[in-house]
Each structure stands twice: as structure tokens, then as C-alpha cells.
């Protein structure tokens with residue numbers, strides 16, 4: 657059953673829209689951030705930008721008063737994850753992703769100790785459906801059940817938030833309680849292309865289902881007018897919470 661969004665601190669609605677800077681260069685990212693202006697307060701740097709000079713750009717965004725989500729989806733032996741997270745914690749980002757494997761999650765929690773960094777556990781990627789899990793070698797299991805199992809493990813390990821598809825957010829909210837972050841990519845405003853995403857919903861629906869934050873990249877950064885695209889999503893989010 658969908659939970660009331662009353663349990664989520666609302667604050668500035670713009671802080672709940674995380675804009676994915678999935679672009680090939682810092683120059684392009686800088687130009688998009690400038691065009692979006694005050695319509696965007698929270699930016700995600702993932703593989704594409706991180707490996708193209710994006711780590712230096714973290715500080716630049718923070719200096720402009722923006723929040724940063726480093727989407728590095730770490731997964732390695734525990735010692736490597738722990739030491740990697742310790743280094744990342746010094747960059748000043750607000751959020752970091754790791755894959756929701758218990759060893760990896762425990763190591764990330766140890767590595768961020770003493771810092772303000774929050775760790776998000778990626779449960780099942782939003783581009784995966786049940787068939788993709790079978791292809792990857794998992795025994796047949798509904799993706800939503802694997803999300804639920806990993807969310808419970810993340811909660812028990814002390815992870816700060818969960819990344820899942822919005823259709824699973826209500827079930828995850830019931831597992832992790834009112835205070836943990838639930839960050840949902842795979843968001844598509846009505847009428848926009850799904851692309852490679854499989855478990856998608858609209859921005860308003862994602863909030864109604866219990867997401868605390870939405871991740872949106874292509875529908876904003878590939879839009880002819882990224883500022884207008886971000887504003888339209890924020891307006892739909894505000895209407896859903898009204």
C-alpha cells in the first residue's frame with residue numbers, strides 16, 4: 657500500500673529532484689548547470705562525467721551551493737570498497753552509491769565513518785526486469801522481491817538510503833521506515849521516451865509511491881530547454897505533494 661508522503665521531510669521541493677549530468681565533458685556539464693540556474697539544486701555525477709574530469713567538478717558545484725550525488729556504484733572486495741569510500745568522503749559530496757551486496761554495504765558504512773557522506777544501496781537496476789535477472793544467473797525471482805530482500809539487508813547494515821525503481825518504493829518504504837532516503841531513477845514525464853529504462857513512472861507518481869528523491873537525466877539534459885524541463889518536473893512534484 658502506498659505510504660503517505662507526510663513522513664518525508666518536504667523542505668525545498670527542488671532538493672528532491674536530482675538531475676543526472678550524463679554528458680561527456682565538464683564544459684557541457686557546466687553549461688547545463690548554468691542554463692538550469694536556480695531550477696536545479698542537486699546534481700548527479702555518474703560514470704560518464706566522473707571519468708571525464710567530473711571529480712574536480714564536484715568542488716565547483718559545491719562552491720555554487722549545489723548538492724552532489726556521486727553515482728559510482730561501487731562493488732569490490734570489502735577492503736577496496738572501504739578505502740575507496742574513505743577517499744570519496746573527502747570530496748564533499750552528499751550521496752554515494754554502492755551495489756547492495758552485504759559485504760560491499762558493510763565496507764561502505766565503515767569507510768564513511770566520521771564524515772557527512774550518505775551511502776545509497778542500489779538494489780536492482782531500473783533497466784532490469786525479471787528476465788534480465790535470469791540472464792544474469794539469478795534463480796527466477798521477481799525483481800521486486802530481490803529489491804525487498806536487499807532493502808532489508810541495507811537497513812540492517814545501517815545504509816542511509818535505497819535506490820530502486822519507483823514501483824517498488826512503497827514496499828521499500830514499509831521495510832526501511834520513514835527516515836531513510838528512497839531514491840528512484842527511471843522517471844519519465846508523461847510522453848517522454850523510456851530509452852533503456854524498464855520500470856518507469858511519472859514524477860508525481862514516484863513521490864506518491866514514497867520516493868524521497870527522484871533521479872532524472874535524459875529528460876532534462878537532452879531537452880531543448882533543460883531549465884524548462886526541470887521546472888516542469890518540479891511543478892509536477894509540488895502538485896503531487898500539495
Ligand SMILES: O=C(O)c1cc(=O)[nH]c(=O)n1[C@@H]1O[C@H](COP(=O)(O)O)[C@@H](O)[C@H]1O
Nearest residue numbers: 676702727780781782841842871872873874
Ligand atoms: O544509481 C542510479 O542513479 C541509477 C540506478 C538505477 O537503478 N537506474 C538508473 O537509471 N540509475 C541512474 O539514473 C540515471 C537515469 O537516467 P535517465 O534514464 O536518462 O533519466 C542514470 O544516470 C543512471 O545511471
